[in-house]
Amino acid sequence: MDKIRTIISKEWAEVFKNRLVLFSVIFLPLLLVALPLVTLAITNGLDGGQINGGDEIPVAAALCEGLGEAECMEVYLLDLFALLFMILPVSIPVSIAAYSVVGEKSTHSLEPLLATPITTTELLAGKMLAAIIPAVVATWIAFLIYLIGVRFMVNSAVFSRVIDPLWLVAIFIVGPLLTVLSVCSAMMISSRVSDPRAAEQIASVVILPIILIVVGQSAGLLIIDRQLVILGAIVVFLIDILLVFLTINLFQRETILTRWK
Amino acid sequence: MIKMENLTKQFDGQLAVDRLSLEIAEGEVFAFLGPNGAGKTTTVRMLTSLITPTSGSAVVLNYKVGEDDQEIRRNVGILTETPGMYDRLSAYRNLYIYARLYEVLDPDKQVAKYLRWLGLWERRNDPVGTFSKGMRQKLAIARALIHEPKVLFLDEPTSGLDPESAKLVRDFVNELKGQGRTIFMCTHNLDEADRLCDRIAVFDTQLRVVDTPNGLRRQLYGRQVVIHLVQVREQEAALIRSMEFIEKVEVVKNKLVVTLSDPEIYNPQIIRRLVEAGAEIQFVGEVKHSLEDIYLQLVK
Numbered sequence: 183m184d185k186i187r188t189i190i191s192k193e194w195a196e197v198f199k200n201r202l203v204l205f206s207v208i209f210l211p212l213l214l215v216a217l218p219l220v221t222l223a224i225t226n227g228l229d230g231g232q233i234n235g236g237d238e239i240p241v242a243a244a245l246c247e248g249l250g251e252a253e254c255m256e257v258y259l260l261d262l263f264a265l266l267f268m269i270l271p272v273s274i275p276v277s278i279a280a281y282s283v284v285g286e287k288s289t290h291s292l293e294p295l296l297a298t299p300i301t302t303t304e305l306l307a308g309k310m311l312a313a314i315i316p317a318v319v320a321t322w323i324a325f326l327i328y329l330i331g332v333r334f335m336v337n338s339a340v341f342s343r344v345i346d347p348l349w350l351v352a353i354f355i356v357g358p359l360l361t362v363l364s365v366c367s368a369m370m371i372s373s374r375v376s377d378p379r380a381a382e383q384i385a386s387v388v389i390l391p392i393i394l395i396v397v398g399q400s401a402g403l404l405i406i407d408r409q410l411v412i413l414g415a416i417v418v419f420l421i422d423i424l425l426v427f428l429t430i431n432l433f434q435r436e437t438i439l440t441r442w443k
Numbered sequence: 444m445i446k447m448e449n450l451t452k453q454f455d456g457q458l459a460v461d462r463l464s465l466e467i468a469e470g471e472v473f474a475f476l477g478p479n480g481a482g483k484t485t486t487v488r489m490l491t492s493l494i495t496p497t498s499g500s501a502v503v504l505n506y507k508v509g510e511d512d513q514e515i516r517r518n519v520g521i522l523t524e525t526p527g528m529y530d531r532l533s534a535y536r537n538l539y540i541y542a543r544l545y546e547v548l549d550p551d552k553q554v555a556k557y558l559r560w561l562g563l564w565e566r567r568n569d570p571v572g573t574f575s576k577g578m579r580q581k582l583a584i585a586r587a588l589i590h591e592p593k594v595l596f597l598d599e600p601t602s603g604l605d606p607e608s609a610k611l612v613r614d615f616v617n618e619l620k621g622q623g624r625t626i627f628m629c630t631h632n633l634d635e636a637d638r639l640c641d642r643i644a645v646f647d648t649q650l651r652v653v654d655t656p657n658g659l660r661r662q663l664y665g666r667q668v669v670i671h672l673v674q675v676r677e678q679e680a681a682l683i684r685s686m687e688f689i690e691k692v693e694v695v696k697n698k699l700v701v702t703l704s705d706p707e708i709y710n711p712q713i714i715r716r717l718v719e720a721g722a723e724i725q726f727v728g729e730v731k732h733s734l735e736d737i738y739l740q741l742v743k
Contacts, residue, residue: 188543192529199531290527294586297491298544299517436494440454 185300189308190315197278197312206277207316211270211324218263219331222256249339256336257343264349265396265406267328270321271361272389275313279368280381282309287438288378296435306369306430313365318358325353348408356411359418364388366425373433444469444594444625445490449499452485459485461649462499467642469593472616472626474636476738477646483629484524486646487596490627491521504594517545520592524599526583530572534563534582537571538589545590557585561615577608584615595619597628601635613639633734643734645741652741659737665690667730668706670699670713673723682720683713700730 197203249257286292295305332344368385375381398404445467452460460482467473477483488494490503492512501508506515528537535554542550558564561581571579580600587595600616601609609632616639619626630636636643637656644653654662672679675697683692683701688709691702703709706729717724 184546185544188540192532192540195536196529196531289530290523290525291529292527293493293523294521294527294541294583295544297493297516297521297523298541299513299546300544301513439488439493 185304186308186311189300189305190312193278193282193309193312194316197281203277203281207274207320210273211320214263214266214270215324215327215331217266218260218328219335221259221263222332222335225255225259249343253337253340256340260332260336260340260344261406262396262400263328264325264344264352265399267321267325267353268357268360269389269392269396270324271317271357272364272392273386274317274320275361275365276368276385276388277382278316279310279313279365280372280385281378282313282369283372283433283438284375284378284381285372287376293439296439302433302435303430306433310362310365310369310426310429313368314358314361317361317364321353321357321361348406348411351408351415352406352411356415356418359415359422360392362422363418363425366422366429369429370425370432373429373438444471445501445503445627447490447499447501450486450489450496450501451498452482452489452494453497458648460489460496463646463650465644465650465653467625467627469625470623471642472620472640473628474640474643475627475629475646476631476633476636476643477629481647483646484598487521487598487627487629490515491519491596492516517590518592519594519596520587520590522583522587522595522597522600524602526579528571528574528579528582528586531570533568534558534571534574535567537582538585541586542589547590553589553591557588561585575608577604577611580604580608580612581615584612588619592624594625594627597626597630599629599631601630601632609635633738637734645738656734659734660732663737663740664730664732665702666704666706668701668703668710668713668727669730670701670717670727671725672697672699672717673725675699676722679717679720679722682716686713686716689713 198207283292286295329345333341336344364385367388368381371384372378372381375384395404395406399406404410445465447463447465450460450463451458463486475483475486485494489496489508490501492508492515495509503515504518506518508515529540532540535558538554538557539550542553547553555564558567561584563578563581563585566574566578571582574582584597584600587597597616601612604612613635616626616628620639628636628640640656642653642655643659645651645659652659652662660666675694677694680692680694680699683689683699686709688705689701689703693700701713710727714724714727
């Protein structure tokens with residue numbers, strides 16, 4: 183455990199001295215907090231018909247039983263924004279995890295590190311947690327700030343929809359599971375490529391499915407409900423187990439040291 | 444302390460190290476000489492359990508490579524070819540991380556000890572990225588020593604350093620030698636190997652030769668004494684040639700270059716005979732062939 187802690191603190195000390203990484207960890211959560219609150223402020227007082235040019239919002243209508251049009255619009259918007267928070271746990275750790283192995287290799291610090299009595303599992307656990315923890319914490323903090331902001335801007339009927347267990351499960355359970363998925367994918371790529379930038383670019387692809395879900399929901403093609411969230415959590419959990427296993431097994435010390443120039 | 448038997452490493456069917464058998468005793472400073480791509484770094488990587496041998500065996504500190512890898516890593520130190528420090532972190536933080544990874548009991552004390560010893564204490568809080576090449580190399584040496592290993596592997600310790608920094612590193616190696624540590628050093632610097640090492644192996648995928656620096660000279664050139672005379676006459680050369688222990692005599696300008704097995708015993712007789720024959724001797728000395736001559740001869 184001590185070695186894992188050492189690796190985590192080393193990674194953080196290095197990563198957070200890189201302003202670009204620090205910016206990516208802080209900026210996106212801030213943006214996702216500011217964006218819905220500003221949108222709510224702008225749309226306050228407008229009803230759903232005014233926003234939508236008079237047309238019904240089919241998806242929103244399905245979600246808004248017992249609410250007025252303006253409230254329904256707010257719920258619809260807030261659902262969309264809540265879903266955007268699922269991008270955070272996937273995107274924040276990518277740059278940290280993608281750099282973790284190939285970065286050490288490019289600066290020649292991997293060999294002395296592998297020469298210490300650290301096991302592959304300890305090394306990877308440290309590196310994974312160093313990417314997972316900031317992503318999860320940043321997502322949770324951003325979501326909590328978002329909730330506090332929303333609380334002051336909508337009435338209690340709308341707010342009760344925002345703190346629906348559906349979103350709490352999504353943010354506090356599916357979010358960390360997605361982070362593990364994102365980190366494992368990025369680390370596997372990082373162990374196989376020879377250029378840190380390539381690692382980051384390839385690893386960024388893992389964000390795409392989340393973006394597709396966001397687009398699907400906003401276009402009315404998909405309704406995120408409790409069943410879907412629970413099913414998603416189970417699927418992502420199973421994928422995570424597989425990816426953790428693969429990440430550890432694909433990390434071949436000898437190959438990384440001798441082949442990837 | 445270190446024992447290799449037919450140690451072999453292949454990469455995709457290509458031999459990097461071929462049946463290397465060597466023994467290095469406790470406290471010995473051993474130089475591993477060879478051209479680029481000879482397999483020196485591969486050998487060090489096998490002995491430090493970074494990579495596994497294809498065949499053969501190696502034992503380091505009674506731990507078997509490939510079986511007791513964690514113990515080997517715990518008990519040996521390695522200075523890699525490039526320092527590979529964390530540039531954004533301070534010198535102190537760099538060493539502290541490794542002290543923790545090597546399970547050092549009092550990491551702060553140990554880090555302070557080595558930073559002071561290497562003269563880096565005043566710069567301990569500076570990012571390593573601001574250090575000169577020599578300072579980084581010193582820090583890398585400290586990292587290799589932070590857990591007080593009995594066996595130390597140094598891969599090209601003075602490579603790319605200016606003469607002053609290289610001398611500093613050599614001085615450290617000399618100090619480590621004084622502490623009784625076993626040092627296995629890969630180097631291109633023949634003068635360094637000659638000055639620092641007890642034995643030298645010349646290696647190019649296969650072991651070519653292993654001996655003490657003087658042993659290598661003897662093996663290739665025998666021992667030679669040069670006698671400077673005011674004037675060399677043929678009778679003096681003939682006189683020396685007539686002595687039964689003399690292997691060869693050459694006349695080069697006003698010098699006699701005499702090859703013989705044991706100058707310590709036979710030199711007094713040679714000098715006496717020359718003086719009796721009326722030769723006027725200016726200087727007498729042993730011919731020392733540079734290690735470079737020997738090395739080039741062996742890797743040709």
